[in-house]
Amino acid sequence: MTLQYGQVLSYVPDFLAGAWLSLQIASLAFVMGLIIGLAGAAVLTYGGIVARAPVRAYVSFCTNTPQLVQIFFLFFALPDMGIILSPYAAVLIGMTLNAGAYLTEIQRAGFQSIQRAEIDAAETLGFSRLQTVRYVVAPHIIRTLYPALSNQYIIMMLGTSMAAIFGVEELTARALNANATTFRSIEIFSLTALIYIGLTIIASALLYVLGRALFRVKARAF
Amino acid sequence: MGIIAGLIEEAPRFFTYWNMLFLANAALNTLLVSLIGCLSGYVLGFAIATFRLPQITPLAPVRGALILYVEAIRRIPFLVLLMCVFFSFQLSGVQASLFMIAVTAVALRMSALSAENIRSGYEAVHTRQWDAALTMNIPPLTALFRIILPQSWRVILPPSTIHTVSMIKETSLVSQIGFLELTFSARMLNQRGFSALICYGSVLVLYFVISYAFSAVGRYAERKLVHQARVRRVPAMPA
Numbered sequence: 001m002t003l004q005y006g007q008v009l010s011y012v013p014d015f016l017a018g019a020w021l022s023l024q025i026a027s028l029a030f031v032m033g034l035i036i037g038l039a040g041a042a043v044l045t046y047g048g049i050v051a052r053a054p055v056r057a058y059v060s061f062c063t064n065t066p067q068l069v070q071i072f073f074l075f076f077a078l079p080d081m082g083i084i085l086s087p088y089a090a091v092l093i094g095m096t097l098n099a100g101a102y103l104t105e106i107q108r109a110g111f112q113s114i115q116r117a118e119i120d121a122a123e124t125l126g127f128s129r130l131q132t133v134r135y136v137v138a139p140h141i142i143r144t145l146y147p148a149l150s151n152q153y154i155i156m157m158l159g160t161s162m163a164a165i166f167g168v169e170e171l172t173a174r175a176l177n178a179n180a181t182t183f184r185s186i187e188i189f190s191l192t193a194l195i196y197i198g199l200t201i202i203a204s205a206l207l208y209v210l211g212r213a214l215f216r217v218k219a220r221a222f
Numbered sequence: 223m224g225i226i227a228g229l230i231e232e233a234p235r236f237f238t239y240w241n242m243l244f245l246a247n248a249a250l251n252t253l254l255v256s257l258i259g260c261l262s263g264y265v266l267g268f269a270i271a272t273f274r275l276p277q278i279t280p281l282a283p284v285r286g287a288l289i290l291y292v293e294a295i296r297r298i299p300f301l302v303l304l305m306c307v308f309f310s311f312q313l314s315g316v317q318a319s320l321f322m323i324a325v326t327a328v329a330l331r332m333s334a335l336s337a338e339n340i341r342s343g344y345e346a347v348h349t350r351q352w353d354a355a356l357t358m359n360i361p362p363l364t365a366l367f368r369i370i371l372p373q374s375w376r377v378i379l380p381p382s383t384i385h386t387v388s389m390i391k392e393t394s395l396v397s398q399i400g401f402l403e404l405t406f407s408a409r410m411l412n413q414r415g416f417s418a419l420i421c422y423g424s425v426l427v428l429y430f431v432i433s434y435a436f437s438a439v440g441r442y443a444e445r446k447l448v449h450q451a452r453v454r455r456v457p458a459m460p461a
Contacts (some may be wrong), residue, residue, distance in 0.1 A: 054303055064387075064433040065426045066394035069405055073426060077420035081225055125444035154297075165398060185309035193298045193306060200297040 006186040011178045018171035019195055022160040029095035030153050035101025045111040062101030068162050070094050076167060087166040099156055106148045110141040146217040150207040154200050229420060234421050236458055246408035249428050256390040259325045263332020271340035277352050277362050295334035300392045303327050320401040330391055339381045343374035376447055383440025385435045404428055
């Protein structure tokens with residue numbers, strides 16, 4: 001038996017369209033997770049005991065259970081309570097909640113890296129509150145967190161592949177469909193793997209360049 | 223509050239001896255796949271990271287190939303990797319059990335993750351240590367085991383427990399090839415007529431218990447190791 005890529009190559013445009021959808025899901029979930037994470041991290045750092053407890057429970061629940069089962073739960077258990085989610089919505093909400101928990105942890109480390117002395121110095125120099133955040137605190141936090149955040153983004157990009165299980169037509173789902181019609185399994189999945197590798201390498205490179213240009217992050221790209 | 227009433231009504235039917243045995247068996251399968259896979263992945267990753275060292279392998283192409291392998295495997299989603307392994311076994315004509323396929327996929331992914339992790343542990347030790355060891359005519363492998371590794375454990379250990387826990391969670395994807403682990407057992411129970419809430423809920427709790435326990439063990443080991451290192455450093459101080 002030999003590998004025959006001829007038939008499979010005609011699926012490339014279809015796969016690339018799927019990859020574009022994967023990218024959209026990952027980016028949307030990442031941005032929304034970032035917002036949840038920011039709120040969570042702020043509560044964990046500055047909140048009282050009562051406020052911290054539910055955030056802590058949320059983070060430790062979401063980081064200790066598989067994302068797949070969380071989405072299964074949303075997709076199959078919520079209809080019992082009268083909430084019916086489309087596959088796309090279930091995947092997006094599941095990924096957002098999961099990412100929110102990890103991003104809470106990451107951003108909490110950022111909040112903890114702020115030092116009192118920095119803020120005092122800014123105050124002494126006559127910076128307003130907004131200026132302190134804009135010129136002192138934010139650049140510092142972004143520079144410390146950037147590698148962890150871009151790593152999380154890449155992890156989420158790979159995580160979008162489980163959307164296929166729920167019938168969202170992203171890259172892996174299209175690969176499974178093509179596999180069901182052509183039976184060129186190895187050819188299809190090696191091609192899919194190659195696309196994922198290319199996609200994440202491009203994303204890593206872009207994030208590296210962006211970090212260098214916007215925030216002067218000095219971290220290795222790979 | 224119809225949901226809670228429904229749960230209370232359903233619980234005695236769900237939590238029977240046989241269902242619990244079924245879930246326990248599935249949990250054991252999850253644990254076996256992730257632990258055997260992770261252990262073999264670690265051995266592989268250790269070998270990869272070691273042969274990536276210029277002090278051990280002077281041949282640049284070999285190191286390049288290893289870097290390529292790690293970078294490629296790390297960037298393939300576990301589901302796609304699993305499918306690749308599944309169909310590779312089929313193509314090669316080897317009669318492999320689902321367990322074998324799952325373990326291979328876990329081991330492959332883990333080898334790339336741990337190689338990266340162990341490499342960063344090696345890099346945390348200053349190259350002067352290598353230079354000093356090689357100058358004293360200590361063979362490279364001896365230098366690695368006696369000088370470099372004892373110092374890099376503290377860097378290697380914390381991420382490796384995190385990777386292990388995340389692999390345990392990722393084995394939930396193995397349900398897609400039909401291997402009976404926790405996620406698949408939840409689906410089966412759900413298809414037998416129990417509500418999704420109770421099936422997926424109890425599986426979520428089981429996953430939580432397993433991965434929480436592993437994180438706790440990891441944190442304990444980390445504390446122990448860091449503590450030991452601190453104690454050992456004390457006599458060297460007055461000089």
